[in-house]
Amino acid sequence: MTSIEIRHNLFDNPEVSGTEYKTVELIIKKLQIYHPDILTSDIKDGHGVIAIFKGKKQGKNIAFRTDIDALPSGHRCGHDGHTAILLQFAEYIVSGNRPETGSIILIFQPEEETGNGAKKILQSKVLQNLHVDYIFGLHNLPGYHLGNILFKYGTFAAASTGFIAKLEGKQAHAAYPENGINPAKAVADFILALDSFKNDDISNFKQITVIHVNIGEIAFGTAAGDANVMLTLRSFTNKGMSELINNVTSELQQLANKYSLKVSYDFQDKFNALENDDVCVDIVKAAAKELNMTTESLPEPMRWSEDFADYCLKWHGGFFGIGSGENCKPLHNPEYNFPDELIDIGAKMFLKIAEQAMVD
Ligand SMILES: [Zn+2]
Ligand SMILES: [Zn+2]
Known part of the structure; x- marks a missing residue:
């Protein structure tokens, strides 16, 4: 051949x-x-x-x-x-x-x-x-x-990684949401905060793309008790990527404290x-x-x-x-x-x- x-x-x-x-x-x-x-x-x-x-x-x-x-x-x-x-x-x-x-x-x-x-x-x-x-x-x-x-x-070529944030609150009856801990506001705050970590400048390029969000279940009798947010993070340097990961995870931690949620996160398809x-x-x-x-x-x-x-x-x-x-x-x-x-x-x-x- x-x-x-x-x-x-x-x-x-x-x-x-x-x-x-x-x-x-x-x-x-x-x-x-x-x-x-x-x-x-x-x-x-x-x-x-x-x-x-x-x-x-x-x-x-x-x-x-x-x-x-x-x-x-x-x-x-x-x-x-x-x-x-x-x-x-x-x-x-x-x-x-x-x-x-x-x-x-x-x-x-x-x-x-x-x-x-x-x-x-x-x-x-x-x-x-x-x-x-x-x-x-x-x-x-x-x-x-x-x-x-x-x-x-x-x-x-850029550094990139999939980032999966898990927020855990407490599910409740939709008629008594005050008995639960709904992560919806934390998710909203988190997504809005992401813009402040981005940078369009080529010398320090940092990008965050929202890939997937899910809050609670499709059940009108239930107030959401958990959420997942999936992002792709991207930077032109390994240093920039570390900074980006630090920014995103500490923001997540702050929101968890504010809204009494448990948070964990995971990475996927991580490239230097x-x-x-x-x-x-x-x-x-x-x-x-x-x-x-x-x-x-x-x-x-x-x-x-x-x-x-x-x-x-x-x-x-x-x-x-x-x-x-x-x-x-x-x-x-x-x-x-x-x-x-x-x-x-x-x-x-x-x-x-x-x-x-x-x-x-
Ligand atoms: Zn390819
Ligand atoms: Zn290829």
Whole structure:
């Protein structure tokens, strides 16, 4: 199978986060042809693959990561294409580009869409005793000129988290509400207070989106006794996210005291901010220049999140975009499809980045 055929095979057999069984099988089958020095799918509680090509002498260990999971609607984020890029890169490595020193580590990561995959990969045995100097990754970006390399110093993608607030009062007969504790006013106050924690300024961007609210039950004889408020919190920095969480939870606590409610809260789909290392962005730009590719600087971070962020907290990381064309449907759109032209562009970028990073 060529890389394009692999991409189409993955597109036709999408597997959502946590169920990447056949995807891993296909990746392993393809990688076995290239005889990497290490090839493992031993990922605790997950379905991913790590392949390592070693040089003869000590040197830099440079990792490249792709995500491999699909959405319930199919491969509508292009991870099928990203996977094909990393496999094409593996082919380039064994076609006369094996590293002389150090090593090249290929990471096929599951569960990106839920934010769990990077953490699982980072716990894998094979990476425990390995010093990784740099890690690079990419995402295709609809709306930008096909094949343009899109770089961004600092934050590439936002931190975000689902936030679930639970308020517990006391249910009562609707005719005797004074005998209960109704959380409705606290919910109203809470939602109105959220605006004061937001910030539209790009340098300190903080966003709160109300996702779902539920108060009591649909029963006209009953005064509400409990409530849930679900929010998505977003910030361009990890520091900003901590501040946002502090603001929201202390507001909740104050309202609980005021209205004699019990409160608890929980998080879901928690992502760190993807903060690029300047040196890695320089390497990406230098690689694109060597390949005569057009580069573009992204004016502001992506508002969506990427769990590549977790690698950047541990290693020097560089994440960049490749334009998927002005007419490409947006990511996660049910009609989105990855443009095959990007497979070779991405693989050549990774190869050139590996060269540049080894000598850096
Ligand atoms: Zn996605
Ligand atoms: Zn994606």
